Amino acid sequence: MALLRNDLFHNESGTRYRLLHVTPETDEAWIINVTDEATWPRKCSYAALLDDMDKQKSALVASTGQRSVSEYTDAAKNRRKETWNIIDPLLASSAIFDPKLRGPLVSARAEATGASKTTINKYLRDYWRGGQTQDALIPDFLNIGLNQPQATNARGRRPSDSRYEIYQMHRSVDDEHVIAAVKEHFLNGEVPTLQDAFREMLKEHYSYQDGNGASYVKPSGERPSYRQFYTVVKRCFSLETILRRKKGNKDFERDHDQRIGSALYEAIGVGYIYEIDATIADVFLVAQADRAKIIGKPTLYLIYDRYSRLCAGFYVGLEHPGWETAVQAILSLAEDKAALCHKYGVPYDPRDWPADRIFPQKFLGDCGEMISRNSNRICDGMESTISNAPPLSPQNKGTVECGFRLIHASIAAATPGYEPPSNVMRRRGKHYDSDACLTLDEFTAIILRAIIAHNRREMKKYALDPRAALRGVSPIPREVWEDNVVYSAGVISRYNEDYLRLQLLPRDKATVTDQGVLFKGCFYSCADLEKKGWFVSAANRGRFDVDVSYDRRLVDSIVVHDPQDARKSYSCGLTTTSESYRGYSYAEVKYVQTTVKRILQDGEDNALQEKINLKKFISDIAEPAHAAMKQATRGKSRSSRKADIAADREAEKRARRQSNATSPSSPRPPVGADRLPDNVVPMPDRSATVAVAAPQPPVKVGETQVRPLSIQEKLRLKKQEMLSDITK
Structure with a gap:
């Protein structure tokens, strides 16, 4: 392997060298130790270097050791230029490598430039060790002062009045x-x-x-x-x-993290991810029956497609955020949009609702209602995935969070009763609720129209796909959806509203009784179940359980699922037994029934005491009567007591009639033991017409008519007589 000028290599001990100059004809090479800052070039055999490379005693260093290319300050560039002008004439000849010739050359250059020999020698070493480029002469401003492990060496800002000496910081302490x-x-x-x-x-x-x-x-x-x-x-x-x-x-x-990336990083296409969330709308509403009554702010649910930013569903209601309320927003995905727009007086255009009845691959919500166990219904019936963002991380579902802000910003100026969020916690804030005049239906119409306007509005900062841009697609939510839906046809599904409602409503067990389907304290029935004979069977063969779907917000009806045929279900309403609960929620019914139970529990002691009092009263009457009976029947058999029962009954009836009959002309007796209650009609006095009635003796002037004794008084006298006999 050949060594070239400026190549870095290291020996077996790890010391690094740089090849500065090569003369192949004379087999001379000049190298410098880049590990030692005070070293000078030395001469060696070029063939020996190559031989060491072949024998792997030396090896090339992957990095050249040169500084990375970067932008330098003007001061650094000026310093580099000055340094280069000083040493440039010395580098014209290889004689500068020879230590015997280097000294005179440096001395002559020092006299010519005015720089010291020490400075020129430093510049030369920096040039050779740094890769023999002009950038090697750039001063290392960034590292100046960093290699001071002990103290700051009297550096720092001094006081203007020299009141004290600068404290020297020690890193170790x-x-x-x-x-x-x-x-x-x-x-x-x-x-x-x-x-x-x-x-x-x-x-x-x-x-x-x-x-x-x-x-x-x-x-x-x-x-x-x-x-x-x-x-x-x-x-x-x-x-x-x-x-x-x-x-x-x-x-x-x-609030403080970097914002790298885009919301589209996970969305493959339209209909893949729907973001759902709720907020309290910033508008005060009034009651529909009386606009003078303020009912507060409604709950607003929005469902946005992450890829296209299309608002696919919404719900406005007075309920608190929860699974039941979220179900209404999800059901709006399949709601009849023409009927919806007609209901609220909003112009209908099918192009505004390209995602009608389309269900996504994934719902992304927070750790509130979408973490409910009932949300599994989405996973089971629609084969969708529920994903929950971590708590306190709205940036993970920024599309729907931004949708709330855009909707409020679009309606704020023209909507009466709108309260800016900054005014909520403001001390002595303005009373925007005094301007409230919209009902829930009117506000829903405004939200519906704002959603349509959003689906038609151009998004200036939307990262439009290059292929869509070349096809001439505008960054408008509904157009982005229509363009991309052909590529997502294999991952999205379409469902009707009836199927969604049955699938999303929570399910529970109910009991079929002879009075109807008993569920959470209410009885339900329908003509189909009566024809099937469920209630007759429950009355004669015993109760049985069935599955029902219900809406927690209203007890008026439930859906009963046939246990014999899973494809059949029956809509049942309240029976006359539970008709008083119509319009209530299940929570309200439970509260009423709990209140009744508590009232009954509070009256248990009183009822017990009344039972004890009644028993004592009966005993006070029965005991002397029983004693009198024993006295009267002494020596008589049971059959002799019943021998003349008809005649005795007739005689008793005649005596009772005579004793209880009252003449119409007689004054009404005062309220007492012998006066009948107001709800009892007394029999007329027939003593004048009844032949068997005994004539009443005339009442003389000055005499008082004797009142006949009541049965209680007679028994009391009889008891007294028996006690007297016992005493004797």
């Missing part, structure tokens, strides 16, 4: 103090500042105590200044390290 103070007192939270860490460092390492034990910081000149402290911080800690430690990795990646 002072830098360690600075690094330890920054780690312990600055990077441990978002609140501490560098000034706090600087003061803590002075208190811990650069202070002294007087005779009384009081601690004082050393004066200037005997301790590092803040500028010296800050210089070490910049050298030892990168800005990214500081921000990550102060803000946290998630906040850094969201």
